[in-house]
Amino acid sequence: MDGSADPPLVEVSDLSVEFVSREATVHAVNGISFAARRGEVLCILGESGSGKSVTLRSLIRLLPRNARVDGSVRVNGRDVLAMGARELRDLRGGLVAMVFQEPMTALDPVYTIGQQIGETVRRHTGSDRGAARERALELLELVGIPSAVRRLDAYPHELSGGLRQRAIIAMALSCNPQLLLADEPTTALDATVQVQVLVLLRRLQRELGMGMIFVTHDLGVAAEIADTIAVMYAGRIVETGPVAQVLSHPLHPYTAGLLASTVHGQHKDRDIDAIPGSPPDMRRLPQGCSFAPRCTRRSAACRTTVPEPRFPAPGRMAACLNLPVGAE
Amino acid sequence: MALAPVPVGSRFDPPVIDPRDRGGPAQPLLIARELRKHFPVKGARGKSVQAVDGVSFTVRKGETLGIVGESGCGKSTLARLLLHLVVPDAGELVFDGEAVGTSGGIAVNALRRQVQIVFQDSYSSLNPRMPVRDSVAFGPFIQGRKKAEARDLARDILAKVGLNADLFGPRYPHELSGGQKQRVNIARALATGPRMVILDEPVSALDKSVEAQVLNLLRALKRQLNLTYVFISHDLNVVRYISDRVLVMYLGRIVELGPVDMIFDRPLHPYTRALLASRPSMDPAHRIEEPPISGDPPNPIDPPSGCRFRTRCPFAEPVCEHTAPPLAEWLGMNSHIAACHMQDPGSGHSRAGRT
Numbered sequence: 190m191d192g193s194a195d196p197p198l199v200e201v202s203d204l205s206v207e208f209v210s211r212e213a214t215v216h217a218v219n220g221i222s223f224a225a226r227r228g229e230v231l232c233i234l235g236e237s238g239s240g241k242s243v244t245l246r247s248l249i250r251l252l253p254r255n256a257r258v259d260g261s262v263r264v265n266g267r268d269v270l271a272m273g274a275r276e277l278r279d280l281r282g283g284l285v286a287m288v289f290q291e292p293m294t295a296l297d298p299v300y301t302i303g304q305q306i307g308e309t310v311r312r313h314t315g316s317d318r319g320a321a322r323e324r325a326l327e328l329l330e331l332v333g334i335p336s337a338v339r340r341l342d343a344y345p346h347e348l349s350g351g352l353r354q355r356a357i358i359a360m361a362l363s364c365n366p367q368l369l370l371a372d373e374p375t376t377a378l379d380a381t382v383q384v385q386v387l388v389l390l391r392r393l394q395r396e397l398g399m400g401m402i403f404v405t406h407d408l409g410v411a412a413e414i415a416d417t418i419a420v421m422y423a424g425r426i427v428e429t430g431p432v433a434q435v436l437s438h439p440l441h442p443y444t445a446g447l448l449a450s451t452v453h454g455q456h457k458d459r460d461i462d463a464i465p466g467s468p469p470d471m472r473r474l475p476q477g478c479s480f481a482p483r484c485t486r487r488s489a490a491c492r493t494t495v496p497e498p499r500f501p502a503p504g505r506m507a508a509c510l511n512l513p514v515g516a517e
Numbered sequence: 518m519a520l521a522p523v524p525v526g527s528r529f530d531p532p533v534i535d536p537r538d539r540g541g542p543a544q545p546l547l548i549a550r551e552l553r554k555h556f557p558v559k560g561a562r563g564k565s566v567q568a569v570d571g572v573s574f575t576v577r578k579g580e581t582l583g584i585v586g587e588s589g590c591g592k593s594t595l596a597r598l599l600l601h602l603v604v605p606d607a608g609e610l611v612f613d614g615e616a617v618g619t620s621g622g623i624a625v626n627a628l629r630r631q632v633q634i635v636f637q638d639s640y641s642s643l644n645p646r647m648p649v650r651d652s653v654a655f656g657p658f659i660q661g662r663k664k665a666e667a668r669d670l671a672r673d674i675l676a677k678v679g680l681n682a683d684l685f686g687p688r689y690p691h692e693l694s695g696g697q698k699q700r701v702n703i704a705r706a707l708a709t710g711p712r713m714v715i716l717d718e719p720v721s722a723l724d725k726s727v728e729a730q731v732l733n734l735l736r737a738l739k740r741q742l743n744l745t746y747v748f749i750s751h752d753l754n755v756v757r758y759i760s761d762r763v764l765v766m767y768l769g770r771i772v773e774l775g776p777v778d779m780i781f782d783r784p785l786h787p788y789t790r791a792l793l794a795s796r797p798s799m800d801p802a803h804r805i806e807e808p809p810i811s812g813d814p815p816n817p818i819d820p821p822s823g824c825r826f827r828t829r830c831p832f833a834e835p836v837c838e839h840t841a842p843p844l845a846e847w848l849g850m851n852s853h854i855a856a857c858h859m860q861d862p863g864s865g866h867s868r869a870g871r872t
Contacts, residue, residue: 236724237695349813350588379587380751384795385808406724409797413804433801450729452754453799460736461758463729467694 196266197224198368198400199248204260206243206252213472217243219424220260222498225417227367230394230401232415232432234408234447238468240424241404245370248402249281264368283313286361290373292353296345302329303341306360313364328359333389351382355389362393369394371403375410387413408451412436417504420444423469423479426498430505440507442486478510486511535743537631537712538578540614546713546745547576547632552598552608554591558818566817568594570769572608576713577850581739581746583760583777585753585792589817590766592749596717599747600632601625613712630660633706637718639698643690649701650675650686656709667708674704677741679734696727700734707738713745720755732759753796757781762850765789768817768825771844775853785855788826824858834858836865 206218218240225231235241246252248262250269262269264285272280281287289295297305306328307321316324322341329337332355345353354374361369371390375383391414394401405411411418415432420441428441439445449462466483469475475482481491488511496508552572555565569591576582586592597603599610601618609616612631616622636642643652654671658664672682678700680686690698699719706714716735720728732755739746750756756763756777763780765773765788773786784790794809810829815821821828827837836858845854845861854860862870 236726349816351813379814380753380795381587381791381808381810382813384797384805385811387797388805388808391804407797408725409799412799412801413797415801436799436801447725450726451799452729452732452752452758454754455758457758460733461729463733464726465730467696467727468724 195227198227198265199223199225199402200261200263201244201248202261204244204247204262205258206240206247207257207259208253209255209257215471216474217424217471218247219474221421221424221426223419223426223429225368225400225402227400228395228398230391230403230414230416232411232418233402233404233421234406234411234418235404235421236406236447236468238423238471239421240471241406241421242372244421245287245372245402245404248368248370249285249287250277251281251287279313282309282361282366283364284366285368285370286364286366287370287372288354288357288361288374290376292350292357292377293345295357296353298345301342301344302348302356306356306363309360309363324363325359328363329356331362332356332359332393334359350378351385354378354382354386358386358390358393362397365397367399369399369401371401373405374403376405376407383410384413390414408436408448409453420447423474424471425479425495425508426506427480427509428505428507430502434502434505440501440505440512441480441509442484442511443480446483446485478508535712538613542578544578544614545575545611546578546613547599547747548609548611549574549599550609550611552595552610553606554594554598554603555606561818564818567591567769567820568817569598569605572766572769572771573844573847574764574771574774575847575850576745576747579743579745580761580850581748581759583756583763584747584749584766585751585756585763586766587751587792587814589768589814591769591817592766593717595766596634596715596747596749599715600629600634602634630709631711632713632715633709633711634715634717635699635702635706635719637721639695639702639722640690642702643698643705645690648687648689649693649698650682652690653701653704653708656705660709670708671704674708675701677707677738678704679730680704694727695723696731699723699731703731703734703738707742711744713747715747715749717749718751719748721750721752728755735759753781753793765792768814768820770825771856772826773853773855774844774847776851779853783853785853785860786826786857787830787832787859789855791829824856832859832866832868834866840864 202222203220204218205220208215233241303322303325306325310321310324326337326341329340334340334352334355375386403414418432418435419426420428422443428444439448446464450464455461464483469479477493478491478496481487490510496510498506498508500506550573552569554569555567558564584592598605612623612628617628618625650671654667657670658667675682675686680700720731748759760777763777764771767788773789784793791809812829815828823839823841824837827833842856842858844856847854858864858866859868
């Protein structure tokens with residue numbers, strides 16, 4: 190790719206986020222770096238507490254007051270961490286939009302769908318009520334909501350879960366964002382609805398040429414939507430690469446373990462290869478590699494050294510001291 | 518196509534004689550007949566949520582029956598009906614040959630000694646003000662064991678579920694991880710020595726790496742303790758892995774029932790097919806290009822007339838609107854049946870008998 194002239198849409202380097210309270214400091218994100226390009230879907234895969242949602246929210250500084258953020262976050266070349274309140278408001282919903290997991294709580298129950306989408310349009314483009322309503326209608330049709338005219342005047346509770354999530358997506362797209370952030374947008378949906386929303390998001394991302402960062406805990410969902418995948422564990426990115434390569438030939442033992450422990454067609458008479466133990470306490474991270482206590486490939490050095498990223502193949506990164514033989 | 522018969526008992530351990538066994542190995546452990554539960558809706562006179570609407574099935578001793586369906590299909594209400602945590606409006610439950618809650622049958626309290634449940638939310642199903650070992654010991658204590666005895670039992674059971682009783686027993690639920698809490702819930706369910714355990718989405722709230730551990734544990738416990746499971750989940754891959762037979766629900770009714778491999782390899786009902794086709798492939802080279810069906814499941818307050826799936830079914834015809842397709846006759850543990858007009862040659866559906 191000739192992306193050298195074109196800076197990446199998102200550039201994160203050495204980002205750390207800590208949540209400080211009287212009792213403890215939670216080290217949610219610990220010095221991660223990554224980039225996302227225009228027109229590409231980056232999937233951040235991780236289990237609960239891995240820091241994937243905090244990472245996503247850091248991109249638009251949607252974090253609670255007690256968060257201490259360090260490092261640098263650049264979106265479209267602009268330094269997000271240096272922005273003032275007004276600039277941030279312009280950024281959110283304008284250049285960058287976000288789709289949340291729970292469509293009911295992300296919508297205001299006392300306003301109609303049309304009013305909520307219209308409000309966003311008016312805030313960012315300054316258009317009048319009529320034009321905003323037109324735009325809202327156009328968006329509802331874009332995301333495939335049937336009888337869109339009627340749904341403009343519907344309240345959130347009158348819609349099914351799948352339609353609500355489509356309405357949220359419509360709202361996110363209202364000001365033609367260049368970057369769409371999606372935080373487990375299909376997790377709360379039923380299986381037959383989840384696949385509809387995934388197909389829709391993929392189509393919109395392609396047609397509108399947006400960059401998308403999609404956070405999920407589900408390998409199957411990642412396989413459906415990602416171009417590139419970044420696997421997080423205990424606040425660090427442990428592996429990145431093109432999705433097909435990472436899923437077929439994982440380099441990091443955590444990725445490999447996650448693949449083996451996900452139930453998909455294993456033989457019924459055998460146990461599943463579970464990863465032993467549980468993720469570390471984010472208040473007291475182990476020294477060295479955070480995955481070492483659960484790892485089958487660990488050596489003495491893993492307990493003391495935080496593994497540096499290694500790049501065994503073009504486009505692939507793994508932060509592990511004991512990469513599989515032949516990977517390098 | 519010749520279907521290999523499922524060899525009876527092949528996946529089960531040799532039957533252990535349980536002194537509580539009354540009906541013998543051929544007697545199903547649980548029979549549900551025409552269970553029904555409608556919840557009235559406040560403020561909408563006469564309307565009700567038809568959570569479970571005439572559901573009949575059988576659970577054989579030693580098997581795992583998987584129940585799948587989307588939200589609102591009534592699978593969790595069904596789980597609660599089986600324990601009388603929600604009292605059915607109509608229908609009958611027979612546990613090991615004895616009718617539940619009738620004179621001459623088995624009392625609900627006695628039923629609950631033999632049937633226990635594990636819920637999805639591992640935190641809210643434990644008492645936050647009780648060390649977990651006391652939560653585990655509570656059931657046996659209530660059922661008449663001495664306090665010290667119940668504590669010893671709790672220690673043993675905690676060890677069985679892979680928790681060190683000295684280390685974890687004195688802790689409170691908030692001091693445990695999700696996987697550890699779910700282990701405690703399993704221990705609590707097993708403490709009364711049940712013969713059957715109803716697992717209502719027991720691994721859905723867990724991370725994948727922990728989910729695998731808990732599934733392995735459940736399988737090991739079933740072998741060791743000769744248990745029978747009813748396993749409810751929305752995750753088809755998990756259900757396929759753990760179940761011997763599968764029951765598919767849609768809006769309060771059974772749409773398909775059969776041995777697990779037949780359900781997954783040769784699904785009969787269009788809903789089951791859509792559900793199976795909606796599973797992500799885990800292979801970026803074979804992505805789902807078109808959603809198998811559109812729309813959401815309808816509201817169970819006003820379910821469609823006739824076949825409840827007809828509003829989303831690609832094969833719906835007028836007959837589906839007028840007549841609810843009955844579930845075909847169930848002929849025993851190997852029978853694979855569906856409630857669809859296309860399966861019934863006499864239904865009048867143009868595709869009847871062709872699939």
